[in-house]
Amino acid sequence: MIRQRVHGFFKSLRVRFFLILALVGLSACTIIRYAILANYEKRAVEVREEEMKEHLDTLGRLLLEEDFFQNASSQKAKAQLSLMSDIYEGRILVVNPELQFLWDSEGELDGTVAVDDSIRRSMEGEEQVQETLYDETTSTVTIVYPVTENGLIRGALWAQGSTRPVVSMMRILTTKANRIQLIVILAILFFAMIASEILLRPFDRITRAINDIGAGYSDEPISVPDYLETEQITGAFNRLQSRVKALDDSRQEFVSNVSHELKTPLTSIKVLSDTLLSQPDAPTEMYRDFLKDISEEIDREDRIINDLLTLVKADKQAAPLNITQVNINELTEIVMKRLRPIARQRNVDLTMESTREIHAEVDEVKFSMVVMNLVENAIKYNREGGWVRVELDADPRYFTVKVSDSGIGMPEEELAHIYDRFYRVDKSRSREIGGTGLGLSVVRQAVTAHKGEIEASSTEGVGTIFTVRLPVIHS
Ligand SMILES: Nc1ncnc2c1ncn2[C@@H]1O[C@H](COP(=O)(O)OP(=O)(O)O)[C@@H](O)[C@H]1O
Ligand SMILES: [Mg+2]
Structure with missing residues (x-):
């Protein structure tokens, strides 16, 4: 029950449309948010690094001037070093080429030998930057900066500065972004709801129009030209x-x-x-x-x-054709034999011609009825002393039954109607000979059921030709 309802809910185009719009909008909004924040963070740290490097460069030159790497006693240099470690809320170490610490802003490592790999590598002239951004207390930028003079390495500076301002700025921005994002999300959801409602409204109109027709309020053609x-x-x-x-x-x-x-x-x-x-x-x-x-x-x-x-x-499709392999020649003979008495009575000559034996898959009863009706018409709508000729022919795929007569014929324009139920060209004559006007409707129905065709041509006062073409193999 609940599952059904949930299923029905998601089956609604409106709901799906809403979900798609909302999903696209929300992911776009989230992506933009993270891109902007990450970008800001990267830029801010870069700026901090640049600043530190510039400062280290100046400091390096001062240390060279004061000959600090030979004799680490310059008060001026020491003051600058302390100042810088204060500015960056970090630590500064000075190392000579023998990897001996000449100065430590925290005073711990003075005189000891550096074991740090990055410091050793800086003596080969490699500058290194390392960032750790975790939180406000541990976030730092560490730079190992070789100091060179005329292409010679005279020592190195190891400096660690806090990036706390970046992290706290990030925190402020994140809070702001959260707030903006919440507003944007609400706006997107609202917009998606309105949009899915408006965009799908024409479909409701169609349903309503069709229901109106179903209920009988209207039978106008419906028109919803929106899309x-x-x-x-x-x-x-x-x-x-x-x-x-x-x-x-x-x-x-x-x-x-x-x-x-x-x-x-x-x-x-x-x-x-x-x-x-x-x-x-x-x-x-x-x-x-x-x-x-x-x-x-x-x-x-x-x-x-x-x-x-x-x-x-025959109208009911429930009555399917009873298809069997039939000798068409024999069957036609039998039908004609039954009609001979009335032909004789009217003094009409009835003949059959066939080029070969034809075997075809047809419904025997229905096919007999087709021939019966056509030949009967040809005899009845004939003149005294006239003739009726039945010709059979076949190619590999189709066989034809052609019924020609020397009868009264009918006007060209009548040919379109003769298959209609109860249609008779000459009512009184049809009545006289016991017609109902249904014969040709029955014939055409049987022919169509066999996937065949029927065709008539006629000249008034001269005669009529009916040609039935049926497939040899029923499919
Ligand atoms: N061989 C034919 N020659 C002249 N008219 C025909 C012929 N076959 C059919 N018709 C015309 O077509 C009409 C419809 O034929 P049909 O459906 O068999 O009805 P019915 O024979 O009961 O009148 C006939 O009334 C007749 O006017
Ligand atoms: Mg008839």
């Missing part, structure tokens, strides 16, 4: 929304078409039976006639319902 990203999101959403709308419209149209189509036979049945009922002594002849009509209307209703069921079943 490229919000534009992309809202653009995608609007496209989805208009697709949903289009789908909704087409469903509504379908429902109203269905109701209309189902009502037509019922109306006829109602009229027929009412007429009979209103004539108590109608002749048997009339009863038979009317009942025959009623029976036909019921058949029609039945066909419409059957076609609708086929469509709806």
Whole structure:
């Protein structure tokens, strides 16, 4: 529970954004602080060193003048040495080339021999600086300074000065820096909070707009043009929304078409039976006639319902294709055989041509239905004494079924609509021959399910050609 809430908290873009801004701001602030302080410290110590060296230089010259390295008795030199050790709050040692201490500001080492390595090395002309900066009591700068005359080393000065002022200045600066840093941190956090709040507000607006649409308060396209990203999101959403709308419209149209189509036979049945009922002594002849009509209307209703069921079943993706390896030639023959009686009845010549045996992976039932519907249309929308030709052909990847007829054809501009549900070019003729206007919708649906294509071309009064192209291997 708590973990979930914590997880949700960090999942928020706003929180992450805030954290990133805060982190960047805080690290920048900390880095700058340490850089400035360290830099100050280094500079201050350097200045102290320079000062000491200059002083040691002057002192060295005085010691040479007073011949202090030969005879360490000059009062003037001793006064200067004491003065300097006082100024730097430290200690000064004078060593001659034999490494004997000639003077110690603390008076301890006079006359003893130096064992310190840095002092020995200074006799080779090496100048050395050593810093120890710990705290106010122990922080020092130690300098070993060789004193030369005409290129000869005459002795060395060892001086230790306190850097206490630097350390105490550092302490003051650190306190100040802490205070400033605290203010800056608060400012950064505040700024990060405001920034993340403002920058992410457009996303809230998107959510609100989408919720409004979901709740039905609005169906306007949403527009949050603040950022490229919000534009992309809202653009995608609007496209989805208009697709949903289009789908909704087409469903509504379908429902109203269905109701209309189902009502037509019922109306006829109602009229027929009412007429009979209103004539108590109608002749048997009339009863038979009317009942025959009623029976036909019921058949029609039945066909419409059957076609609708086929469509709806196929619409559901849950009903997958039942793919098997099928001999297309044989299957087409079987379908055509079933249609021969009506062709004969209408005096239409029905033939099939094939260049080779075709085996393909299709749903047998659906494929039969495709051929059935196309050939049935070709027979029914034909003329007395006309012909229907079915041609099969294949290349390695696709096979085609071409159904041509010498029928009534249809105007070019109708071709775009013939796959629509309930669409009929000539309503009365379709009705006469028992059409529902659903046949070609079912055909196209089956073809699409097979990842194939269907194409029609027609000339009014001359004939129509339907070509179906399906893949040989189903994938
Ligand atoms: N071979 C064809 N020749 C002329 N018109 C056709 C042909 N096939 C289909 N049509 C036209 O397309 C319409 C839709 O066909 P279809 O969906 O099978 O419905 P139905 O056959 O039930 O009317 C038909 O009503 C008809 O007007
Ligand atoms: Mg049909």
